[in-house]
């Protein structure tokens with residue numbers, strides 16, 4: 336079907352639909368990319384936290400080994416074991432200093448030798464680890480103390496916080512990476528903080544060591560997912576925008592195609608796809624071809640031959656019916672003009688005209704042009720105006736019909752019996768013919784009421800001295816009835832279907 340019966344959507348609705356078509360793939364694509372970015376960040380944080388944990392455990396292994404070697408020396412005279420302490424500090428890459436403890440009191444230190452300093456075992460997470468912001472030697476550098484004790488003996492080895500923060504910095508280059516020991520935590524800038532860890536809203540990951548009392552936390556600040564998308568996905572965004580534009584364009588195109596009958600008909604008019612078909616009108620008594628009705632067909636390139644009901648209403652709405660009728664009249668004149676000199680009596684040519692066409696006087700010019708294609712006096716041009724759509728009498732219309740009559744153009748009321756034309760109307764427009772609607776003809780021999788109406792119309796036309804045409808004659812019974820009742824013109828499948836110009840002209844010459 337070339338056109339649908341629905342009217343065109345309003346402009347703003349079409350714009351919204353086009354925008355939605357364009358935005359949908361972009362929005363969906365962004366949602367998918369956002370989820371993908373979230374997964375990528377989680378995966379990256381998992382690897383970062385795992386790697387940091389591994390590095391810290393390696394450092395603590397080294398520090399713990401040192402404490403284990405020193406523990407048996409605890410209790411011995413500091414001067415005797417001082418060298419052993421210094422040897423550990425020198426040999427072990429991560430140990431910055433070492434101390435021996437007796438009865439929870441540090442009594443010997445690798446740097447100062449003999450000292451006296453109380454320690455509280457409870458300060459150490461699981462009795463083993465204490466993260467401090469500094470010690471008397473380097474008050475501004477974080478240290479991680481590893482404590483080993485057995486009875487009254489104890490050994491403390493101190494891991495330099497510098498190594499820890501370097502790991503946090505290097506491994507978590509794009510990630511916020513933190514090390515928590517007991518109530519304190521160390522950030523990548525080497526500072527020790529107390530209290531709860533800061534919020535890591537994006538892709539947070541915490542890993543606790545199974546061997547030492549520490550936890551590593553990795554995460555990103557708010558908005559990192561968008562930043563990641565902006566830095567990693569520009570080519571995909573370009574692709575999404577491309578899809579959006581294509582999808583929007585397809586949406587727009589489909590709407591235009593399915594919702595623009597006017598444009599489609601304008602195209603068809605320019606391509607001369609509206610062509611005339613001719614149906615013979617025969618004489619009531621002799622059944623000789625004495626005229627024709629010109630019926631429009633749309634030779635659609637894809638849909639084939641389209642009947643007028645499918646497109647005439649749109650053509651009327653858009654006003655295109657006027658140029659379409661004009662084109663139809665020209666084509667009809669081209670077919671019939673050349674054979675008109677052979678007509679022995681005036682040949683009736685019926686053309687369907689809509690009320691639109693009667694709004695100005697251009698119809699007079701169209702009819703004059705039409706008549707000029709025929710041998711003088713060889714035809715009667717009959718304009719068929721449907722009774723369903725009456726023309727409003729006005730100065731212009733009255734003037735129009737006066738001029739048409741002066742040209743010798745005749746007027747027929749089409750589909751008579753289905754509308755509400757009055758006698759006044761028939762007179763005002765100087766009507767020459769009534770075309771009985773086919774629904775009454777179809778009821779001959781079937782429905783008594785319809786036959787009464789038919790008889791009344793026939794009587795009325797006789798009284799008003801109007802010619803009468805019966806259309807839709809399909810059976811011999813109908814034909815006989817109408818002829819017997821003096822209907823002078825008959826039209827219907829019984830005598831001939833609407834046919835293309837070449838076929839009609841060919842058949843006409845044989846009649």
Ligand code: C2E
Pocket residue numbers: 614629630631632642643644647656660663687688689719721749750773806807808809826827828829833
């Ligand atoms: P209409 O003016 O009443 O035309 C008669 C319709 O009855 C035509 O349909 C014709 O093919 C059909 N017909 C003829 N004999 C028989 C028959 O024995 N049995 C049956 N069942 N039908 C028969 P068509 O060609 O499909 O046209 C339908 C309507 O479209 C026309 O009704 C007319 O109102 C409109 N139309 C056709 N061409 C034009 C045109 O050029 N301009 C305008 N404004 N309207 C047109």
Ligand code: CA
Pocket residue numbers: 628687719749
């Ligand atoms: Ca008609």
Ligand code: CA
Pocket residue numbers: 749750770772773806
């Ligand atoms: Ca009709």
